[in-house]
Amino acid sequence: MTRVGVNGYGTIGKRVADAVAAQPDMELVGVTKASPDYGVEAAARRGYDLYTAVDDRTDEFAAAGVDLAGTLGDLLDAVDVIVDCAPSGVGERNAPVYEAHDTPAIFQGGEDAAVAEASFNARGRYEAARDADSVRVVSCNTTALSRLLAPLDEAYGVEKARVTLVRRGGDPSETDRGPINDIVPDPATVPSHHGPDVNEILPDLAVDTAALKAPVTGMHTHSVNVTLETEPDESGVRDLLGDEDRIFLVPEGAGIDGAGALKEYAADAGRPRSDLWENCVWAESISVTGRDLYLFQNVHQEADVVPENVDAIRAMTTDVDAAASMARTNETLGVGLRSRLGNDELGRAELAADD
Numbered sequence: 162m163t164r165v166g167v168n169g170y171g172t173i174g175k176r177v178a179d180a181v182a183a184q185p186d187m188e189l190v191g192v193t194k195a196s197p198d199y200g201v202e203a204a205a206r207r208g209y210d211l212y213t214a215v216d217d218r219t220d221e222f223a224a225a226g227v228d229l230a231g232t233l234g235d236l237l238d239a240v241d242v243i244v245d246c247a248p249s250g251v252g253e254r255n256a257p258v259y260e261a262h263d264t265p266a267i268f269q270g271g272e273d274a275a276v277a278e279a280s281f282n283a284r285g286r287y288e289a290a291r292d293a294d295s296v297r298v299v300s301c302n303t304t305a306l307s308r309l310l311a312p313l314d315e316a317y318g319v320e321k322a323r324v325t326l327v328r329r330g331g332d333p334s335e336t337d338r339g340p341i342n343d344i345v346p347d348p349a350t351v352p353s354h355h356g357p358d359v360n361e362i363l364p365d366l367a368v369d370t371a372a373l374k375a376p377v378t379g380m381h382t383h384s385v386n387v388t389l390e391t392e393p394d395e396s397g398v399r400d401l402l403g404d405e406d407r408i409f410l411v412p413e414g415a416g417i418d419g420a421g422a423l424k425e426y427a428a429d430a431g432r433p434r435s436d437l438w439e440n441c442v443w444a445e446s447i448s449v450t451g452r453d454l455y456l457f458q459n460v461h462q463e464a465d466v467v468p469e470n471v472d473a474i475r476a477m478t479t480d481v482d483a484a485a486s487m488a489r490t491n492e493t494l495g496v497g498l499r500s501r502l503g504n505d506e507l508g509r510a511e512l513a514a515d516d
């Protein structure tokens with residue numbers, strides 16, 4: 162049983178905590194908060210022990226009537242691995258604290274790659290985390306690109322990938338983010354950080370990325386063009402991507418026309434927080450011209466890195482291999498969304514059996 166702590170209980174931390182708690186081979190020892198706001202209630206409702214991320218704020222929690230199990234240092238001494246889910250840049254400041262407690266750590270994609278010994282994606286780079294003392298799960302966008310490009314490279318060879326990322330302006334809870342009335346090149350320089358970050362996972366893959374930010378909160382959207390080394394056909398690409406558990410082929414003719422409908426689909430499927438852990442590739446966008454493949458995919462930024470964090474914990478702390486870890490994570494969380502529309506007869510009994 163791997164004992165796990167989560168440092169930072171925000172957008173990513175609360176989801177990672179729930180995913181860890183669902184694993185039969187992991188124990189969630191506790192989570193931290195920096196301030197006693199509404200997030201502490203979510204942790205309490207789930208029965209998670211709460212620690213303060215910042216030692217000298219203990220009195221603030223007491224004044225708000227919040228019981229603490231201890232400080233970050235206490236949590237670090239009680240776990241086999243800590244998952245840092247602090248705001249971007251704060252993880253780097255936390256790294257020396259983890260080292261001082263001799264606690265292996267997993268960081269998130271808001272940190273520079275240099276924060277950890279290895280960058281991680283279960284599909285592309287699981288073994289790199291084996292026995293590492295620190296690992297960085299790459300960002301939501303980089304995770305999605307790695308999941309997409311790895312199977313394409315294996316099946317056809319990637320000569321060159323070119324991706325335009327329309328990034329969401331902020332998460333739904335982030336009232337202070339933007340833009341609110343523009344689509345902004347961000348960064349305005351090319352390549353954006355995503356291409357070099359993909360190369361942390363797939364080092365030999367030629368990929369250029371350009372990014373913008375848009376006034377939406379639900380999901381990122383990627384416009385993808387990949388020149389392949391061998392000529393594919395559209396149905397072959399559909400089958401290839403459809404066989405990946407962490408890719409959801411958005412069915413043609415289902416009336417799912419954007420992120421709003423995708424999130425509704427996830428809610429109807431009973432997903433916690435309407436989370437879409439899978440890349441969402443629009444099936445009808447898959448188009449081939451010679452060796453050029455085109456498609457659109459949507460990425461739920463709050464969710465896609467969550468199964469990757471679970472696999473990173475296993476890679477660092479156990480002998481379980483990539484395929485077995487991914488299968489266990491997928492099964493326990495329910496990753497592997499599939500639509501039967503346009504495929505088989507839509508049987509109520511069959512759908513109910515999935516629940």
Ligand SMILES: NC(=O)C1=CN([C@@H]2O[C@H](COP(=O)(O)OP(=O)(O)OC[C@H]3O[C@@H](n4cnc5c(N)ncnc54)[C@H](OP(=O)(O)O)[C@@H]3O)[C@@H](O)[C@H]2O)C=CC1
Pocket residue numbers: 168169170171172173174193194195196197198200214215246247248249250251252255269270271272299300301332462463466
């Ligand atoms: N949001 C996203 O879409 C994605 C984010 N990431 C990355 O994940 C990481 C976390 O992002 P996100 O969850 O969005 O951030 P949030 O701002 O939602 O949550 C951060 C959490 O960290 C806590 N915190 C604040 N200061 C500290 C500290 N000094 N030590 C420990 N914890 C602290 C906050 O506490 P409190 O609430 O009490 O202030 C909050 O609970 C970043 O690296 C980000 O780039 C990766 C993929 C997608």
Ligand SMILES: O=C(OP(=O)(O)O)[C@H](O)COP(=O)(O)O
Pocket residue numbers: 249270271300301302303328330331355462
């Ligand atoms: O890591 C992320 O995005 P990124 O892949 O564009 O760097 C997350 O969506 C957080 O991005 P943010 O820095 O816009 O909050």
